[in-house]
Every structure is written in C-alpha cells, then in structure tokens.
Amino acid sequence: MKILVAVDGSKFTKKMLGYLAAHDEWLGARQQYSVLTVVPPIPPRAASALSRKVVQDHYAEEAEKVLAPIRSFFGKQGVSGEFVYRVGEAADQIAQYATKGKFDLLMMGSHGHGALTRLVLGSVAAKVLATCTVPLLIVR
Numbered sequence: 306m307k308i309l310v311a312v313d314g315s316k317f318t319k320k321m322l323g324y325l326a327a328h329d330e331w332l333g334a335r336q337q338y339s340v341l342t343v344v345p346p347i348p349p350r351a352a353s354a355l356s357r358k359v360v361q362d363h364y365a366e367e368a369e370k371v372l373a374p375i376r377s378f379f380g381k382q383g384v385s386g387e388f389v390y391r392v393g394e395a396a397d398q399i400a401q402y403a404t405k406g407k408f409d410l411l412m413m414g415s416h417g418h419g420a421l422t423r424l425v426l427g428s429v430a431a432k433v434l435a436t437c438t439v440p441l442l443i444v445r
Contacts, residue, residue: 309408309439310340310386311399313429314371317414321444322378325412338379338386341402342371343395364392396432403439415443 308331312318325331344367346352352360368390379386391398403411415430430443 306335306409307337307407308339309399309403309406309411310338310375311395311403311411311413311433312340312342312371312375313395313414314342314374315414317445318371318375319414321412321414322375324444326378326382332382332384336384338384339406339408340372340375340379340386340388341399342368342390343398344368344390344392345395346392364390396429396436399429400433400437403433403437408439410442411437411439412442412444415445 310321310325312321344364347355347360347363355363372388372390376386376388389402391402399411399413411433413430413433415428430441434441434443
C-alpha cells in the first residue's frame with residue numbers, strides 16, 4: 306500500500322506516529338511510505354529582498370526541523386520512506402501531493418478542534434478531507 310503521511314512536527318504528529326508504532330499492520334515491507342511536510346511561504350515582499358538561495362535554504366531548514374525526528378522514528382521502526390516538503394498553504398499542498406502521487410491512503414494527525422472552532426478557524430484536516438480524493442485516516 307502506498308501511504309502518504311502528512312506531518313507538521315506538533316504533538317498531534319507524535320500521536321499519529323504513536324498510532325503507527327502501536328499497530329504492526331501499518332509497519333513492514335508491504336507499505337511504501339512518503340512523508341510530507343508543508344512550509345509556509347515567506348511573504349512575497351520579504352522574499353524579493355532575499356536571494357533565491359537564501360529563500361530555498363530557509364525552506365529546506367524549516368522542513369528538516371520537522372522531518373528529522375520522523376526520519377529517526379522510521380529508522381528505529383526499521384521502515385524506509387521518502388521525505389519531501391512543499392511550500393504553500395498546508396491543506397492545498399497536502400491534497401495536491403496526495404492526488405498527484407496516486408497514494409492509496411493519506412494519514413495525518415488532527416488537533417481535534419470542535420465544530421465551532423473549525424467553523425471559525427478552519428482546519429487543515431477538514432480542508433484536506435473536503436478537497437482530496439485519496440482516502441484519509443485522521444488520528445486524534
């Protein structure tokens with residue numbers, strides 16, 4: 306099964322990884338993992354004052370802060386995976402990457418906000434659920 310794991314480095318990502326570790330059926334050679342994090346873009350005016358290399362290095366460093374512990378977790382579990390990042394709005398980037406990559410499943414943690422909070426603030430998981438055609442497993 307080709308699985309995309311969307312991570313943001315929060316405690317909710319850690320809960321999702323705990324779920325993976327507690328369920329042997331998710332780990333093993335039968336699964337092919339890709340781990341995706343999304344880095345917020347630098348505002349255009351600020352980015353225009355910086356060199357392209359500085360901007361790209363910033364994005365890579367911010368992504369690595371999130372991906373390094375996940376890479377370590379996967380290594381301890383004996384699981385290999387592809388680790389990638391995108392720049393932009395998280396829900397859009399996750400949904401697009403999942404759809405274009407033809408994944409069988411998308412896994413992500415959720416903050417577990419109530420309906421009122423989602424109505425006012427929105428939710429990355431809710432937006433992904435609304436826009437993505439890939440089956441979504443949300444771990445709370």
